[in-house]
Amino acid sequence: MKEKFVPRKDIPRIGWVLVDAVDNWTADFACQNCKFPHVRYVHELKHKNTGTIISVGCVCAQHLTQDFATPRLREKALRSWAGRRMRWPTLNWKRSYKGNLFLKKQGMVIVVRPSGGKWVASYKPADDNQGIWTSVKGLHDTPEEAKLASFDALYSPSKTWSDH
Ligand SMILES: [Zn+2]
Numbered sequence: 001m002k003e004k005f006v007p008r009k010d011i012p013r014i015g016w017v018l019v020d021a022v023d024n025w026t027a028d029f030a031c032q033n034c035k036f037p038h039v040r041y042v043h044e045l046k047h048k049n050t051g052t053i054i055s056v057g058c059v060c061a062q063h064l065t066q067d068f069a070t071p072r073l074r075e076k077a078l079r080s081w082a083g084r085r086m087r088w089p090t091l092n093w094k095r096s097y098k099g100n101l102f103l104k105k106q107g108m109v110i111v112v113r114p115s116g117g118k119w120v121a122s123y124k125p126a127d128d129n130q131g132i133w134t135s136v137k138g139l140h141d142t143p144e145e146a147k148l149a150s151f152d153a154l155y156s157p158s159k160t161w162s163d164h
Pocket residue numbers: 003004005031032033034035036056057059060061
């Protein structure tokens with residue numbers, strides 16, 4: 001079963017702009033246009049005149065925006081971002097003599113350390129010897145969760161496409 005665009009009487013056929021694309025993590029979102037129930041990557045469209053927001057799948061996003069490239073590219077970026085995020089905790093994290101975990105990646109050094117029974121993350125540019133750390137928000141139950149929080153702080157999917 002695939003998503004199939006069907007025009008609807010209650011949704012304007014044109015005048016939509018793609019404002020965001022979000023990974024729903026599970027493919028169980030129902031497209032608000034065609035009702036296809038297995039959308040994973042949710043595309044948010046805003047109507048130019050009315051300001052109405054609707055959340056749809058890739059196919060309906062393409063038809064409603066009349067842009068058959070961008071929604072697909074957004075979805076591809078989200079997919080590769082999700083893959084990178086999944087691999088992030090398994091990268092070459094090292095353990096320091098203090099028991100902290102650290103990773104050097106793309107000019108940054110990321111540290112995950114225990115704090116009051118929880119785990120916290122912070123990062124700084126690897127060549128910054130002054131040691132000014134940026135703390136990542138949140139206390140985490142596991143080092144893995146703290147690693148993922150550092151990934152989210154450093155790489156957001158919207159950064160992925162605004163850089164290009
Ligand atoms: Zn749809």
